[in-house]
Amino acid sequence: MAILEVKDVNKRFGGLQALGNVNLSVQDNTVHAIIGPNGAGKSTLLNCLVGKLIPDTGSVMFDGQSVLGRKPYEICQMGISRVFQTPEIFGDLTVMENMMIPLFAKRDGAFRMHAIEAVSSEKGLREEAEKMLDEVNMLDKRNMHSASMSRGDKRRLEMAMCLIQKPRLLLLDEPTAGMARADTNNTIDLLKEIKAKRDITIAIIEHDMHVVFSLADRITVLAQGTPLVEDTPENIKGHPKVKEAYLGEAA
Amino acid sequence: MLGIKGKDLTVFLLVAALALLAPFLLNPFPVDSAMAQFNAGYPDLMQRFVIFGIFAIGFNILFGLTGYLSFGHAAFLGVGSYAAIWMMKLLSLNIIPGIVMAIVFAGLFSVVVGYISLRRSGIYFSILTLAFAQMSYALAYSVLTPLTGGETGLQIKQTDTPLLSNIPEGEIGRANLFGLEMSDSSILRFANWEFTMNVGYYVCAAVMIVAFYLAIRIFRSPFGMMLRAVKSNQQRMNYTGLNSRPYTLAAFVISGMYAGLAGGLMVAMDTQVGPERMFWTASGEVVLMTILGGAGTLIGPVLGAGFIKYMENIVSKINSTVLHEWFAFLPDGMEDFMVTIFYPFVGKGWSLTLGLMFMAVVIFLPGGLVEGGQRLKRLFRRKKAEDDQSSAAKTPAE
Numbered sequence: 001m002a003i004l005e006v007k008d009v010n011k012r013f014g015g016l017q018a019l020g021n022v023n024l025s026v027q028d029n030t031v032h033a034i035i036g037p038n039g040a041g042k043s044t045l046l047n048c049l050v051g052k053l054i055p056d057t058g059s060v061m062f063d064g065q066s067v068l069g070r071k072p073y074e075i076c077q078m079g080i081s082r083v084f085q086t087p088e089i090f091g092d093l094t095v096m097e098n099m100m101i102p103l104f105a106k107r108d109g110a111f112r113m114h115a116i117e118a119v120s121s122e123k124g125l126r127e128e129a130e131k132m133l134d135e136v137n138m139l140d141k142r143n144m145h146s147a148s149m150s151r152g153d154k155r156r157l158e159m160a161m162c163l164i165q166k167p168r169l170l171l172l173d174e175p176t177a178g179m180a181r182a183d184t185n186n187t188i189d190l191l192k193e194i195k196a197k198r199d200i201t202i203a204i205i206e207h208d209m210h211v212v213f214s215l216a217d218r219i220t221v222l223a224q225g226t227p228l229v230e231d232t233p234e235n236i237k238g239h240p241k242v243k244e245a246y247l248g249e250a251a
Numbered sequence: 252m253l254g255i256k257g258k259d260l261t262v263f264l265l266v267a268a269l270a271l272l273a274p275f276l277l278n279p280f281p282v283d284s285a286m287a288q289f290n291a292g293y294p295d296l297m298q299r300f301v302i303f304g305i306f307a308i309g310f311n312i313l314f315g316l317t318g319y320l321s322f323g324h325a326a327f328l329g330v331g332s333y334a335a336i337w338m339m340k341l342l343s344l345n346i347i348p349g350i351v352m353a354i355v356f357a358g359l360f361s362v363v364v365g366y367i368s369l370r371r372s373g374i375y376f377s378i379l380t381l382a383f384a385q386m387s388y389a390l391a392y393s394v395l396t397p398l399t400g401g402e403t404g405l406q407i408k409q410t411d412t413p414l415l416s417n418i419p420e421g422e423i424g425r426a427n428l429f430g431l432e433m434s435d436s437s438i439l440r441f442a443n444w445e446f447t448m449n450v451g452y453y454v455c456a457a458v459m460i461v462a463f464y465l466a467i468r469i470f471r472s473p474f475g476m477m478l479r480a481v482k483s484n485q486q487r488m489n490y491t492g493l494n495s496r497p498y499t500l501a502a503f504v505i506s507g508m509y510a511g512l513a514g515g516l517m518v519a520m521d522t523q524v525g526p527e528r529m530f531w532t533a534s535g536e537v538v539l540m541t542i543l544g545g546a547g548t549l550i551g552p553v554l555g556a557g558f559i560k561y562m563e564n565i566v567s568k569i570n571s572t573v574l575h576e577w578f579a580f581l582p583d584g585m586e587d588f589m590v591t592i593f594y595p596f597v598g599k600g601w602s603l604t605l606g607l608m609f610m611a612v613v614i615f616l617p618g619g620l621v622e623g624g625q626r627l628k629r630l631f632r633r634k635k636a637e638d639d640q641s642s643a644a645k646t647p648a649e
Contacts, residue, residue, distance in 0.1 A: 050490065076492035088490070092483040093476070101480050102491045104473050110494040113501055115474040118254060122473070165492065 003028040003169055003201050004049070009058035011044055018044040019055065020225045026169070026218075031195060031202045033212045036222035037246055042205045045222070046173055049203075050082050051075045063168065073110050081162035082171045087154035089161065091147030095138060098146050098161055099129035106165045132164045135197075136190065152183050156190065163194060172204040176211050188214050213237070221245060259467050262550050266463050270456040273297050274446045281443035285576070288568055294436060294449035296564050298520045300557050301452070301459040302513050307540040307552030308459075308466050309509020313502050314538070315547035316475060318482035322377045322534050323364070323384030327357040327507040329391065329529035331514025333398070336405045336524050343415040344407075344424045346433070346454070346519035350512065357511020358504055365503035369496065372485075384534050391526035404525030426519050428454055433520055451520045458516060459553075462509060467549060469505070478502050510537075543612055545619030554620050562605050569597035 002025040011019040019041045026032045036042050047053040049060060051072040060067050067075050076082075090098050103125045108114070133139045136156045141149065146157060155175065162170055175191070176184040188211055195202060195215075206212050212219060212233070219236045221228040223245040229236065236242055252260055269276065278292030291297070310324055331353035338349040368379040391399040399405065407424050418424045426433045433451035440446075469475045477498050480488050488495050518524060527533070536559065544555025574593055578586045596604045616622045 071494070072489040073492050073494050076490055082490050084486075084490075088484055088487040090480050090483040090487060092479060097476060097479075100473075101476065101488075101493070104477070105492040108473075110492060111497040113474050115472050115501075115505075116254075116468050117473065118468070118471045119473055119476055120471070161487075161491065 001028045002026060003063055004203070005059075005061040006045075006049075007059045007061075009045070009048060009055045009060065011041075011048060011053060011055050018225055019048070022058070022222075022225070022227060024220055024227060024230070026201060026203055028201055029199055030217040031191075031204065031215050033204045033206055033216035033219045034222055035206060035209075035212055035219060039224075040222040040245075041225040042222055043173065044225075046082075046171060046205055049075075049171065050080060076105075076165075076167075077110060079166075079168035080171065081165060081167035081169070083155075083158055083162055083173060083175055085173045085177055087151065087158045089146050089154055089158050093146060094142070095133070095144050095146050095149075095157060096126070096129060096142045098157055099133060099142075099164060100125060102161045102165045103129060129164065132160050135194075136160045152179070152186070155187065159190070159194070163198075163200075166198075167200065169201045169203065172202065172206075174206055175204065176206070176208055184208065184211060187211075191215055253464065255464075255467050255471065259471065259549070263464060263467055266550060266553060267460050270301060270460055271453075273300070273456065274448055274452070278444065278446055282445050283443060288573065289565055291561055291565055292447060294434075294447055294452050295521075296560065297449070297452045298455050298516075299560050299564075301455040302516045302520070303537070303540065303556040303560055304553045305455075305459050305462045305516065306510055306513035306537050307544070307556040308462055309506040309513070310537045311506075311541050311546060311548075311552040312466060312469060312478075312509070313506035314541055315552070316470070316478035316482065317499050317502050319369070319372065319499060319503070320377045320538065321368075321380040321503070321506070322531070322538065323380035323382070323387075324506065324510050324537055325529045325531070325533035326364070326384035326387040327361055327510035328514040328517075328533065329387060329524070329526070330360045331357040331511030332518050332524040332528055333391070333405070334511070335515040335518035336407070336522065339407060339413060339424070339426060339518065339522060340405070340411045341413060343413050344418075344426055345416070346426050346428055346515075349426075349519060350458075350515035353511045353515025353518070354508045355511075357514065358508040361504045361507025361510075362500070365500045365507070369499050369503060381531060381534070384529060385531055388526055388529040388531070391529060399526060400524075402526070404523060406523040426451075426522050455516055455520065458512070462512065463549075463553065470549060474498070474501070539609060543609055543619055545621030548619070548621040551619050551621045558620065559605065562601055562608075566597055566604055567599065567601040571598070573597075 004026040006022055006024040009019055009022040022045060034042055034045065044053065048055050049067065051067060051070050051074070054068060062078060062080060065078065067078065090101065100119060100122070130139060130142065133142055136159065138153065138156060138160065141153065146154065149157070176187050179187065191202070192215065194200070204215065216233055218230060219233055220230045221236065221242050228241050228245055229239055231239070255263060274292050274297065277297065278290045280286040280290050306328060310321070314320055334356035335349035335353040338352045342348050364380065364383045368376055368383065371379060392402060409421060409423050411424060412418060413424065416424060431450050433454065436447050436449040438445055438447050477493065481495050481498055485495050540555035540559050541552045542555070543558060544553065545551025571590060571594055574590045574597065575586065578589045581589060594600070612619060
């Protein structure tokens, strides 16, 4: 079953056709990678999925409901979480507080005024947060000021913040960009672990082929705003069109 | 205790103790001593300390937590004041309905201002709030004269006969709380010391303690955490399924209501209002108080408010005669020289002193007076730790 269905999506910025007739369907409980050279429209597509951009034409259905015209926070409440290229966390807050916010958002919705109760009295949520931090090996850092952590830790915290909301679909925007090989491998392992433990669909945008081929069940290759091919990693590896798109100008 | 614990409880008890003991703490010098002019324990000034404390506590809920810098909060103070004085003129000289209405009207007005201004952030938000406040000031000054008394403002007059208060013919009504008049004071004397216990001050102090308590609860609540999240990263907030707009609006309205409460209390203490209360300098003052004390901290705004009001009222009273007395021990030429140097900083020049101190605080202590306190504490701790270490190092050698 397809959890995310993108149909005939077009997006134009002035004279630039960023996305042209994009069709994509992401199957439930898989890891789907979207790859493509620079300027292929990967980020534009992602922004159309989370409500940051609205496509000019076409439809984006998540779990049978249209996401078009909804605000990012509404789409998140529907069950789509997003991890950014540079980790977006609450830098002024501690790691534990960073974890509590998505828990409150999940429990109380987009806005609820709990102005008198104390955060410290929410024992159940705290335990839940600690369990999640333990899963990403960050329990010992729970009282740390999150801005002072390393980039790798920030990335892990951001993933934990997304996962604790139990999203149906997790969108990753170049999760290993600018990382050293060792960190990249750690991230791959973490993602594999995360995937193995729960029913979750992951859509990943990535440059690094190593990451893509170690994680993805399906791969869509995007070039100049349109999908070239969609197939399994094995078939993509030797695909002539893909080679052309990536190496065309270099070869 | 009271649902707060640890450091918060300490801070709360400290503020409560300071507020309740203020008439003694602020009058440390005997009446006839040369230092008596530094005494700040007279009702009028003490009332201003706590009223502006309330104003700053409320402002800090918006600015300290969400980072939205409003430059028009005096408008809510003014709206609250006008609402309160009309209640006193028409309904009752009891201060309670006046104060309640001050909060209600300031709240309603802040919903309108906040709804529009919060469409923008950063400097644009500040400018929008400033524009609203200046508009309110100009309206109160001119077009709305029937409602606001224009330039002269509103006072309680002989002709005012509030519905629920029986005032003898020809007498001017005075604000009271169930018969206790705000201006009543009793004076305690010990040797040369004099302490004034004023009803109005204690009413204000009690209200401030409650207001401070509520602020602590808000700071430690999920709502308060969301407000800090707004300041920290709105993008992440939106992608976490949270709508930041109603959170900021709620913070804006709460701080507007605090301002209204302060305005209502001002009227309760001194039954008159003028439009200058909404002038932009008044809005700027509360910003100064909050930053000087320490934005985002609990006790900072209270300290800042006290500090600025003390400077305004005490330093401004030092004139050249006083300076000459101070430097009388120096030879004549030196005396005149010292007086010439210090004169621009006192009396009418008090704002120069305040400005310099504000600059020093912003540059050297970006966290305000609270940060200064913390640094001192750390310094003492480190010294103590070093002493312990050095004594520990010495012991085995002996």
